[in-house]
Amino acid sequence: MDSCGILPIIHHMEIIREGITQTLQQFKQASAIFHVIDSSCYVSENIIDKEIYDFGLQQNNYLILANKIDLERGKLTVPRIKNDFSKAIVLPISAKTGEGMSEVIKYVNKLI
Incomplete structure (x- = not known):
């Protein structure tokens, strides 16, 4: 979605x-919410990300995907994303290269 x-x-x-x-x-x-955040242009003040996070914490199977770790800025912001969303699982990924997707697949397999 x-x-x-x-x-x-x-x-x-x-x-x-x-x-x-x-x-x-x-x-x-x-039944699950995978919240994708573009880590290459992440800003802590994003109201929409905070609202989705607050809602997601009330649901089962909420996961944050910090995308674009193939970019230098994307890698650098992952610790801040993990800190800002510390109550959720945050998986760093690159949709472009596939890096980190094996962890996403493991998570999905646990759901089914």
Whole structure:
């Protein structure tokens, strides 16, 4: 599921609000939430990431994937992501190179 459309404010366009509603409904029905954070441009003040984190902690099977560790900046921010989201499992990955994906597969296998 893509969390695109979650905004910290109420959008004036009805179609955008409908998309946000659908996303939130999917979160509530999900058997697992894999929260992907772009570690190459991560900022601690991201309200959306914090909201997803707070919600995810209340659910079963919540996992944060710190993506783009193939980039230098991506690798450097992983410790900060782990610190900011210390109550969740954070797995560093690179979707581009596949690095770290074996850990994700192990996690998924435990779920099934």
